[in-house]
Amino acid sequence: MPPVMQRMTAVSDIELLRRFAAGQATAFEQLYRRHEVRVFRYLLRNLRSRSLAEEALQETWFAVARDAARYRPGSARFTTWLFTIAHHRMIDSLRASRGTIEWEAIEQATEHAAAIAERPSIEEPYAAVVADQQLGALLSALEKLPDEQRQAFLLQQEAELSVEDIASICGCSFETAKSRLRYARSKLRELLQDHL
């Protein structure tokens, strides 16, 4: 089925949330699977730790499940509401995790170094390597952005939010959000020159 038709026949997020609030668990699963990857990527690319991102993801969806009955469709789009919760969980997690060594990162980096040493690079298909390099470059470029700029850019890309919504989620003015986005995009274009 073409994506446009899929979209037309799909039940809206708000309807799924309403059904869940009425006691239909399968509606929540549908809603979760629809947004899982984007929310997780948003958290992971900001927190840079898989375990922290998973923890924040869990807290985000617990909050969605708990507050589903209180959600009012007129107040905000579901995606805005969802990413608002995710953003606040992410900020909480960032605050809590600062000051500790990311042990997981150390372990993973060590494992990764060992895996690279064992893997004969000639066996890698060329296309996969290029795609990996592109993704690696993007992630590395995102790392170099200041937190606020990265958050604004990721909210725009992952949640497809407007500048107004981004400003509301990040707790800043419209102009500030706009300039964060402008700086983020300009810096990324500069860093990813070879890949664009």
Added chain:
Amino acid sequence: MNESDLDRLYQSAGEQDRTRPGELVRQAILDEASRIASRADQQRSGAAVRGAGVAPRGARVSIASRTFRWRASSLRLRWRIAVPVAAAVLAVLVLQPQLRSRLPQHARRTPEPFPADARMQQSGSRSESRGEPRTELRSDSSDALTAAPPAAAPAAPARRSAAPPAGASDLARASKRARSADLAAPSADLRERANAQSNIAIGSAGAAAARAPKEHSEVPVGAQTLARYVGTYELMPGLSIAITRDGDRLFSQVTDQPRSEIYPESETSFFSKAFDEQITFVTDARGVATVMILHQGGRSITGKRIE
């Protein structure tokens, strides 16, 4: 290059990114949602039964009588809520000054306020999540992990702390296992490579304030002994700790981090007053340190001396 090139690159890179949350996390979320849904369903059916008791189907109840019952039940409900709330408020008002006076000075600090708009956006869910029990993740003999949240209460995720509880580290290990089983992709490797450097952060003023260091007693150690530990120790490629001496004071400095003084608690063990971390030096026959062991938050990592 234009604006849409960047969006296109992001989207195509996103398609390459096979990163997904672990199956255990997904299951915990869906289980919790099922519990909440079934509770909502039970409440609805319970309300329907009670409603049937008040006004059985087909029973003739006058409008005046119905209005009276509704008002009476509404009034009872209000009293049921109002009385405990008033009692709780009164108790807080009475007990608060006494409790505050008993608390030590550092515990009386007002926590950093959360932004007002953020509080509004969260719909009060933040305070609720704090009080909930955490999801216990246990490893059994078959190396499989099972999530066992309490049946009555909603599960909450394990939260990372200075000394991670067994559940938190198990969750990390479980995630890793799940990932290696079904989500292994070369892109994940690259991501970790790109992230590894900036992932490592030791200490900040705020974190230092939040984590009370353990009790350590300082012992005098000669400058000659301290000099044997001066050098650079590699914890992993790209991450090292430089030990420097300034007179009879020793300092540790992690790559790209400010230096921090460490104090001796024995000839070979040192501790930080700013962070919850200890350093133990392993020396060779001449007494010169060849290896350091960094202990932080219940974990240890060994660094080999490279300079």
